[in-house]
Amino acid sequence: MAQSSASPKDFRLWPFVVIAAVVGIAAICFAYTAGWLSPNRLTPKKLVAGLAPPGGPALGHRRNHSKGICFTGTFEANGEGSALSKAPVFVRGQYPIVGRFNLGTPNPNAEDAMVRTRGLGILITTPDGQEWRSAMINAPIFPVSNPQAFYDLLTASASKDPNAMKNFIGANPGFLTFLPWAKSDQWTESYAEEPYNSLNSFLFVDESGTKHPVRWSLIPAAQPVSISPAELGKRGPDYLEQEITQRVAAGPQHWKLMVTVANPGDPTADPNKAWPADRRTIDVGTMTVQQIEPERDGPCRDINYDPTVLPAGITTSDDPFPAARSAAYSRSYNSRTAEEADYPRTATGAKQ
Amino acid sequence: MTTTRTRFAVPQRILHWLMAICILSMLFIGVGMVSTITTKYLTLVQIHKPLGIAILVLALIRLALRLYYGAPALPADLPTPMKLAAELSQYIFYALMIAMPLIGWAMLSAAEYPVVLFGSVHLPSILPVSPSLHTLLWHAHYYLAFAFFGLILMHVSAILFHKLVRNDGVFEAMASVSTDDQPERPTH
Numbered sequence: 314m315a316q317s318s319a320s321p322k323d324f325r326l327w328p329f330v331v332i333a334a335v336v337g338i339a340a341i342c343f344a345y346t347a348g349w350l351s352p353n354r355l356t357p358k359k360l361v362a363g364l365a366p367p368g369g370p371a372l373g374h375r376r377n378h379s380k381g382i383c384f385t386g387t388f389e390a391n392g393e394g395s396a397l398s399k400a401p402v403f404v405r406g407q408y409p410i411v412g413r414f415n416l417g418t419p420n421p422n423a424e425d426a427m428v429r430t431r432g433l434g435i436l437i438t439t440p441d442g443q444e445w446r447s448a449m450i451n452a453p454i455f456p457v458s459n460p461q462a463f464y465d466l467l468t469a470s471a472s473k474d475p476n477a478m479k480n481f482i483g484a485n486p487g488f489l490t491f492l493p494w495a496k497s498d499q500w501t502e503s504y505a506e507e508p509y510n511s512l513n514s515f516l517f518v519d520e521s522g523t524k525h526p527v528r529w530s531l532i533p534a535a536q537p538v539s540i541s542p543a544e545l546g547k548r549g550p551d552y553l554e555q556e557i558t559q560r561v562a563a564g565p566q567h568w569k570l571m572v573t574v575a576n577p578g579d580p581t582a583d584p585n586k587a588w589p590a591d592r593r594t595i596d597v598g599t600m601t602v603q604q605i606e607p608e609r610d611g612p613c614r615d616i617n618y619d620p621t622v623l624p625a626g627i628t629t630s631d632d633p634f635p636a637a638r639s640a641a642y643s644r645s646y647n648s649r650t651a652e653e654a655d656y657p658r659t660a661t662g663a664k665q
Numbered sequence: 666m667t668t669t670r671t672r673f674a675v676p677q678r679i680l681h682w683l684m685a686i687c688i689l690s691m692l693f694i695g696v697g698m699v700s701t702i703t704t705k706y707l708t709l710v711q712i713h714k715p716l717g718i719a720i721l722v723l724a725l726i727r728l729a730l731r732l733y734y735g736a737p738a739l740p741a742d743l744p745t746p747m748k749l750a751a752e753l754s755q756y757i758f759y760a761l762m763i764a765m766p767l768i769g770w771a772m773l774s775a776a777e778y779p780v781v782l783f784g785s786v787h788l789p790s791i792l793p794v795s796p797s798l799h800t801l802l803w804h805a806h807y808y809l810a811f812a813f814f815g816l817i818l819m820h821v822s823a824i825l826f827h828k829l830v831r832n833d834g835v836f837e838a839m840a841s842v843s844t845d846d847q848p849e850r851p852t853h
Binding site for chain 1: 692697701706776784789796797821830
């Protein structure tokens with residue numbers, strides 16, 4: 314229905330009302346999607362801010378697991394993993410790893426004896442260019458069941474309210490099952506003596522397309538030597554990095570990659586819940602750490618150990634953490650890479 | 666190439682509307698994904714990357730079609746500022762449609778992320794790993810996305826103005842479902 318175009322005399326308001334309404338509605342939908350109208354939405358920004366110590370984050374560094382040291386090495390697959398996953402990384406062969414030992418703290422200068430949680434990030438590349446990234450920790454279970462509870466834990470830990478932790482535990486009783494490990498003083502004296510656990514569940518997809526819910530762990534070949542945090546403290550604030558550097562210089566260090574397959578009904582969506590010990594566990598290969606390099610100029614420095622970077626043959630499961638971790642790690646990465654000047658490489662002209 | 670046609674060619678119209686859906690989805694997915702830590706985050710990121718590359722391919726095809734078919738002339742009585750705005754906006758649209766996916770791809774490359782499209786299919790890295798380049802490209806991707814959405818709102822306002830206020834045939838040049846390229850212009 315073509316109308317004759319309006320002359321300036323017969324001005325009509327309604328077309329402008331229509332235009333304003335269309336643009337206004339579109340803008341509101343956009344703002345809603347962006348979260349600007351939802352102050353309670355748990356955003357990556359909030360989660361990452363929740364990790365920061367009272368004085369603010371350490372600029373240029375990872376926002377958590379900030380203290381760390383790089384390594385290079387290999388993953389030697391024995392072929393056993395191929396029954397569960399078609400990922401090329403499980404085909405018998407040797408694939409390069411760029412990894413990072415780290416402490417679960419937002420403070421890159423933390424003393425080793427102050428941090429119970431030790432972590433390991435790995436990036437394994439196969440010749441077809443696919444990558445498997447994983448970031449694991451030495452704790453046997455995760456302190457909480459879901460990302461919101463993790464944020465609540467951060468909030469409660471930082472709170473001045475004397476009842477904050479009590480209230481948190483009341484709402485998240487699963488946290489109590491984490492405490493025996495967290496409070497134990499049976500630590501180890503080396504990064505090389507720790508197991509590193511995925512804790513999160515993933516799905517291995519085999520050649521037939523069948524999905525197998527799994528968790529995995531790196532089990533050290535080195536015998537753990539128990540040490541209390543007080544004893545560890547006497548060895549110096551950066552003992553772990555010095556020790557792993559010397560140990561690897563003296564000889565490569567090995568871990569078995571053990572994949573545990575869930576039985577139907579096992580809690581795949583909750584890393585706070587361990588699976589029964591009798592679950593089928595398969596040795597799929599060996600990680601070898603061959604060389605240690607300081608993080609400042611090391612090959613792990615600019616890598617985001619995002620646990621959702623997976624090869625075809627491994628996917629995320631109903632566990633909500635990998636998505637939350639990916640979103641938060643990305644935020645952390647964007648922040649720290651923009652702060653490169655605060656953590657300059659020595660090799661690229663830092664003023665001596 | 667100039668043309669006397671009053672409508673865009675059929676392939677141009679199809680691509681315009683297909684890309685309109687893709688680009689609007691892309692912008693909503695983009696702002697949505699960086700605002701959430703739920704499992705939707707991964708789903709949105711997994712759509713964002715291949716859709717971005719699809720838009721890049723479609724934009725290049727569209728640019729070729731534009732060079733081949735040209736565009737219908739704007740109404741002769743359109744005031745010069747509006748004519749300039751219309752022409753400038755088209756250049757900006759093409760620049761954004763091509764630049765945004767490339768910036769995204771380069772940004773992932775500079776951050777050492779694999780650019781996975783689906784399954785084991787991934788694109789090569791197009792930049793060396795560099796925190797400073799990553800930061801520059803990330804900021805460009807972020808702010809240009811808002812500029813892109815703003816431009817689309819202006820585009821929608823302008824085309825509704827053409828239709829509802831001037832009724833000068835500009836809307837029909839792209840909106841018509843007719844395959845006839847030489848219809849009568851609406852009477853003035």
